Amino acid sequence: MAASSSTVVTALPMLPVKRSPMSFGMLSCLYFAAVLLPWALSYVEGLAVRGVYEELVQLLSIVGLSMMLFQFFLTARVDAVARHAGVDNTMRLHTRMGEFLGYLILLHPFLIVAPRFFVAPSFALSDTWDLFTRPETSTGMYAWCLMLVWVLMAVFKERTGLSYESWRYTHSAGFVAIIILATHHAVTVGRHGRYNAWFDTLWIALCVLAVGMVLYVYFVRPRKVARQPFRVVDCAKGSESDWYLTIEKEGNFPFDFDAGQFTWISTSPSVFARNEHPFSIATTRKSLPKVSYVIRELGDYTRQLGKLVPGQRVWVDGPHGVFTQNARNARGVVLIAGGAGIGPIMGILRELCDQKDERPIRLIYGNRTIEQMSFLTEIESIQSQLDMESILVLEKPPEEFSGHTGYINRDVLEKIASHPDAGTWDFYICGPPIMVKAVESALLSLSVPRDRILYEQLGF
Numbered sequence: 001m002a003a004s005s006s007t008v009v010t011a012l013p014m015l016p017v018k019r020s021p022m023s024f025g026m027l028s029c030l031y032f033a034a035v036l037l038p039w040a041l042s043y044v045e046g047l048a049v050r051g052v053y054e055e056l057v058q059l060l061s062i063v064g065l066s067m068m069l070f071q072f073f074l075t076a077r078v079d080a081v082a083r084h085a086g087v088d089n090t091m092r093l094h095t096r097m098g099e100f101l102g103y104l105i106l107l108h109p110f111l112i113v114a115p116r117f118f119v120a121p122s123f124a125l126s127d128t129w130d131l132f133t134r135p136e137t138s139t140g141m142y143a144w145c146l147m148l149v150w151v152l153m154a155v156f157k158e159r160t161g162l163s164y165e166s167w168r169y170t171h172s173a174g175f176v177a178i179i180i181l182a183t184h185h186a187v188t189v190g191r192h193g194r195y196n197a198w199f200d201t202l203w204i205a206l207c208v209l210a211v212g213m214v215l216y217v218y219f220v221r222p223r224k225v226a227r228q229p230f231r232v233v234d235c236a237k238g239s240e241s242d243w244y245l246t247i248e249k250e251g252n253f254p255f256d257f258d259a260g261q262f263t264w265i266s267t268s269p270s271v272f273a274r275n276e277h278p279f280s281i282a283t284t285r286k287s288l289p290k291v292s293y294v295i296r297e298l299g300d301y302t303r304q305l306g307k308l309v310p311g312q313r314v315w316v317d318g319p320h321g322v323f324t325q326n327a328r329n330a331r332g333v334v335l336i337a338g339g340a341g342i343g344p345i346m347g348i349l350r351e352l353c354d355q356k357d358e359r360p361i362r363l364i365y366g367n368r369t370i371e372q373m374s375f376l377t378e379i380e381s382i383q384s385q386l387d388m389e390s391i392l393v394l395e396k397p398p399e400e401f402s403g404h405t406g407y408i409n410r411d412v413l414e415k416i417a418s419h420p421d422a423g424t425w426d427f428y429i430c431g432p433p434i435m436v437k438a439v440e441s442a443l444l445s446l447s448v449p450r451d452r453i454l455y456e457q458l459g460f
Contacts, residue, residue, distance in 0.1 A: 338431025
């Protein structure tokens, strides 16, 4: 089992601390403080308490609208926020809270009418019907119906048949309509707004800012991206399933990144086309002005990467992300990659090699077949230069394969997590969401401290 973080270890050289990105836990705390603030302010009005259930419904209603509004702020990629919180953290929180918000909004009208089934059951059904059909509640019900459809579209986006670009446009437009309808409902029917105009002003101001975030993403931020164009240097198959894409700065503008970060890339002729896709960087800043990526062929867009030609202009938004070595104080590094997750993992591994890092380094790299494995020769070369061990994991291995057969599971991880100093090591995980979740759960079960686990899921 892994040792606790208080284990005494031999002193090793540490990486310089450049900046301290906000943790996901800290971001979550700030988010909950923000969404609870309107509810706390509602008590400034001094309205009479009407009962425990009524106050609970009031809390859930205000928090639900607050969460809906702040979802827009989590996806805006405002640099001042992204530098501290990390877009990967904000998108992760956006996804998690979106699931909870969907349930909360779905239950909202039923929570309002539920007491009537106990107080006056003979009128309950007609009262419920009135709630859905009365003119004064109509905008709320329109928002509710749209929310139900758009949440289902988000959950089952892979089955909708929409392209990624079409889904993004409909997702944004739909939720702009929902938030405008929901805000109108709150200021015309909401209890607090009917008594104090300043509470209505709060909702309207937040709604305007939320819609402004969408306008910023679609019309303002592209102008900034346009000032840092890149061009394609090469795009070729690096393995059976992966493309290796290399781009280069087209101009003398400032651009820097940390190993492990990612960027959004758009290959559209217009920077406003919004057909961008997030890809993790596989190199270090030593490669600048060139930047390289490992991209797994998974959908319509990635299958067409072979059509890119050298010299073609591409648009790069970034870098983003906190899947880096910044502000870490680990005594060892464990890198765990699944499939195309080897991209950012190779960036970190190359950075460790550039720094001639003296700490123990462990690499676990899993894939389906040996033909899908990338960088095996380079990994072997780096291993000879560092205090490094690697474990290869294949679902369908060839004959005489000396690695682990199957998946990156608890048995594989236990070999590393049982090291007496593992409680002071950092564990970096990158791969498909299902693999990342499984590995994280396994590491936690092996007593690896949660704050020592960093991960990046491939896809938002």
